[in-house]
Amino acid sequence: MSTKAPVQEITTLPDLIAHLKAAAQVELSTVPLYLYATYTIKTRGYSQWAAGASAQRTLIGISIEEMLHLSLVRNLLIAVGDTDFRLYDENVIPTYPGPMLKREPELNLRLRKLSTDQVRNTFMQIEQPATPPGAALGAIEPYHSLGEFYARIERGIQTLRPVIDWAKAKKDLWKFQYHRAYWNQNGGSDHPLLIVDEASALQAMQVIVDQGEGAPEDRGLLPDPIVRTDDLPPQEIGKWQASHYMKFSDIAKGLDGIGVVVDDNGKQKYTIDDEEVIWPVLDDPDLRTVTADQPVKDLMEFSNAVYCYVLALLDAIYRTPMEALAPKDRDAFTDSVRYGYERGFVASMQGLLYPVCDLLVRTPLVAGQPSVHAGPPFQYYAFETKNPKGELAALCEKLLGSFPALGGDDGVQRQIALLPDIELP
Amino acid sequence: MTKRSTPAAHGPEADPPLPQEVPRELHVCMGLNSCAGLDAPGTAPMAGMGTCATVHHVCHGEGSCRGQGGCGYAGTDYEQFHPGEQDCRYNGSCASPINESRVFSAGPLKGKSVWKQARRLFEARMYAAGKAFGPSPGEGIKDDRMPHYDYMSQPQ
Numbered sequence: 001m002s003t004k005a006p007v008q009e010i011t012t013l014p015d016l017i018a019h020l021k022a023a024a025q026v027e028l029s030t031v032p033l034y035l036y037a038t039y040t041i042k043t044r045g046y047s048q049w050a051a052g053a054s055a056q057r058t059l060i061g062i063s064i065e066e067m068l069h070l071s072l073v074r075n076l077l078i079a080v081g082d083t084d085f086r087l088y089d090e091n092v093i094p095t096y097p098g099p100m101l102k103r104e105p106e107l108n109l110r111l112r113k114l115s116t117d118q119v120r121n122t123f124m125q126i127e128q129p130a131t132p133p134g135a136a137l138g139a140i141e142p143y144h145s146l147g148e149f150y151a152r153i154e155r156g157i158q159t160l161r162p163v164i165d166w167a168k169a170k171k172d173l174w175k176f177q178y179h180r181a182y183w184n185q186n187g188g189s190d191h192p193l194l195i196v197d198e199a200s201a202l203q204a205m206q207v208i209v210d211q212g213e214g215a216p217e218d219r220g221l222l223p224d225p226i227v228r229t230d231d232l233p234p235q236e237i238g239k240w241q242a243s244h245y246m247k248f249s250d251i252a253k254g255l256d257g258i259g260v261v262v263d264d265n266g267k268q269k270y271t272i273d274d275e276e277v278i279w280p281v282l283d284d285p286d287l288r289t290v291t292a293d294q295p296v297k298d299l300m301e302f303s304n305a306v307y308c309y310v311l312a313l314l315d316a317i318y319r320t321p322m323e324a325l326a327p328k329d330r331d332a333f334t335d336s337v338r339y340g341y342e343r344g345f346v347a348s349m350q351g352l353l354y355p356v357c358d359l360l361v362r363t364p365l366v367a368g369q370p371s372v373h374a375g376p377p378f379q380y381y382a383f384e385t386k387n388p389k390g391e392l393a394a395l396c397e398k399l400l401g402s403f404p405a406l407g408g409d410d411g412v413q414r415q416i417a418l419l420p421d422i423e424l425p
Numbered sequence: 426m427t428k429r430s431t432p433a434a435h436g437p438e439a440d441p442p443l444p445q446e447v448p449r450e451l452h453v454c455m456g457l458n459s460c461a462g463l464d465a466p467g468t469a470p471m472a473g474m475g476t477c478a479t480v481h482h483v484c485h486g487e488g489s490c491r492g493q494g495g496c497g498y499a500g501t502d503y504e505q506f507h508p509g510e511q512d513c514r515y516n517g518s519c520a521s522p523i524n525e526s527r528v529f530s531a532g533p534l535k536g537k538s539v540w541k542q543a544r545r546l547f548e549a550r551m552y553a554a555g556k557a558f559g560p561s562p563g564e565g566i567k568d569d570r571m572p573h574y575d576y577m578s579q580p581q
Contacts, residue, residue, distance in 0.1 A: 170580050174579075184499070185500060194580055322577050324578055324579050332572065333566075333572055333573070334570075335569055335570060337569055339569055339570075340568040343524050355536040410538050415526065415528070418525055
C-alpha cells in the first residue's frame with residue numbers, strides 16, 4: 001500500500017514563503033559542497049594543450065551559479081513581502097554530513113575532496129533531472145528533484161496572482177534585492193534579476209531549474225541566457241550552455257579534467273582521483289570532534305567565522321536599500337553604503353574566504369603527518385559581539401604567529417581591514 | 426547659468442565635453458598617471474600621484490582603448506594579470522576605476538589586490554622609461570564610491 005501523501009499545492013502566501021525559505025536553504029547547502037571539492041584541486045589554471053574545460057573552472061562556474069540561484073530565490077522572497085529572512089542563522093546554515101532538505105529519496109550531503117565518487121554519487125544526484133514523464137510523481141513534500149520542487153513554486157506564484165502585491169515590489173521592495181556585483185567567467189550569462197512582477201518571478205525560477213538540471217527533455221544543452229522555447233536551438237540566441245548535471249557528468253567521465261599535459265600516449269597523466277593533484281583533506285570536518293594541532297583547529301574556526309561574516313554581510317545587503325538615481329542626475333560618483341557592502345561582499349569571498357580555505361587544505365591536521373590535511377568546516381560561528389569585523393581582525397591577529405601568510409601588505413589581514421563595518425541585528 | 430554635467434559622465438543626456446575636459450591619458454585608477462597633470466582633475470604634481478581614473482567603464486571587455494582593463498572580477502588568467510596594461514581595445518578585464526578591496530578572482534594572483542598589481546606594472550613602465558614618479562594618494566577608490574554606470578533607477 002502506498003504511503004505517499006496527496007499532492008499538496010501552494011495556496012497561501014505563508015506557504016509560498018515557507019517554500020522559498022526552504023529553497024534558499026537548499027541552494028545554500030550546495031555551495032560549500034562544491035567549493036570544498038574545488039579547493040582541493042592542487043593545480044592552477046589549465047594547460048593550453050589539453051582539450052576541454054578544466055574541472056576547476058567548471059566547478060567554480062557552477063558554485064557561482066548556485067550563488068545566483070540563492071540570490072534569485074531571496075529576491076523573490078523580498079518581492080513577495082518577506083524581508084526578515086537571514087542566512088546568518090544557526091537554524092539556516094546547513095551542517096555536514098546531513099540530508100539534503102526535504103529530498104526523497106534521502107541524499108546525504110558531505111564535504112569531501114574532489115573525486116569521481118563525489119561527483120557521480122553526490123553532485124550529479126543533487127542536480128538530477130526531473131522525474132521522467134510517466135514515472136510516479138511523489139507528494140509535494142518531499143520532492144524527488146529540484147525541478148519538481150521549483151515547478152511547485154512556479155505554480156504557487158501563478159495561483160497567488162491575486163494575493164501577491166507586485167505593485168509594492170515594483171515601487172519599493174526592488175531596492176532591497178540583489179542585482180549588481182555578479183560575474184561568472186565560467187558560467188552562463190544570466191544575472192541576478194530584479195523581481196518586480198510575475199513574469200520576472202517565473203523567469204528567475206526557470207533560470208534556477210534549467211541551469212541546474214536542465215529543462216525538461218533538453219538533454220542538458222541549454223540556450224544562454226536561459227529561455228524556454230520549442231524552437232531548439234533558438235536561432236536568435238545562438239549561444240549554448242550545459243546544465244550542471246551535464247557539466248558534472250563531463251567531469252565524472254574525465255572529459256573536463258585536472259588540466260595537466262598528456263603523456264606520450266596522448267592520455268592525461270592525472271585524473272581527479274590521483275593524490276598527486278588533489279589535496280588529501282579529511283571528510284566532513286567538524287570543529288567539535290576533529291583531532292588536529294591547536295593552531296590548525298584555530299584556523300578552521302577562523303574559516304567558520306569568515307564564512308559566517310560573508311553570510312552576515314549578505315544579510316546586511318538585503319536590509320540596506322539601493323538608492324534610486326535618475327540617469328540624468330548622474331555625477332561621476334555618489335557615496336553609497338549599499339554599494340560598499342556589495343563590493344565588500346565580493347572581496348570577502350575572493351580575498352578572505354578563498355585564501356583561508358586554500359591555506360587550510362595545504363596544511364596537515366597534525367604536523368609531520370601529511371596523509372590527512374585540514375579543510376573548512378563551513379559551520380556556524382557565534383560572534384560574541386555585534387561587530388563581526390572586529391572579531392575577525394582579532395582572530396586573524398592571533399593566528400599570524402602560526403600562519404604568517406595571513407599577514408603582509410597584501411594578505412588576509414589587510415583585506416579584513418577593508419571590510420565594511422557591519423553591525424549584526 | 427546652465428550647469429554642466431561632469432566630464433566623466435558622458436551619457437546620452439550629458440553635454441559634450443569641453444576640450445580641457447577630454448582626458449589626455451587613459452588610466453584605470455589613482456596613482457597610475459604617467460605624467461604630471463594627466464590625472465582626472467589635472468592636478469597631479471607628478472607621475473604616479475593622480476587621484477582617480479580617467480576612464481570609467483563597467484565590465485569585462487568594455488574598455489575602448491588599450492590599457493583600460495580594471496581586472497579582478499572576470500577574465501582569463503592571463504587577462505586578469507594585467508590590470509591597466511591590456512594591449513588592445515576590448516582586451517581589458519573588468520570595471521574601471523579599481524576599488525580598494527578588489528582582488529583577483531583568477532590567475533596567479535588570485536585573492537590578491539588588483540590595484541597593487543596595477544601599480545607594480547605602472548612602476549615597471551616608469552622604471553623602463555626612466556621617469557620619476559611619486560607616491561599614490563591611496564590604493565584604489567573607496568568601496569562605497571559608486572560610479573555612475575552602476576546607478577539604478579526605479580523599474581518601469
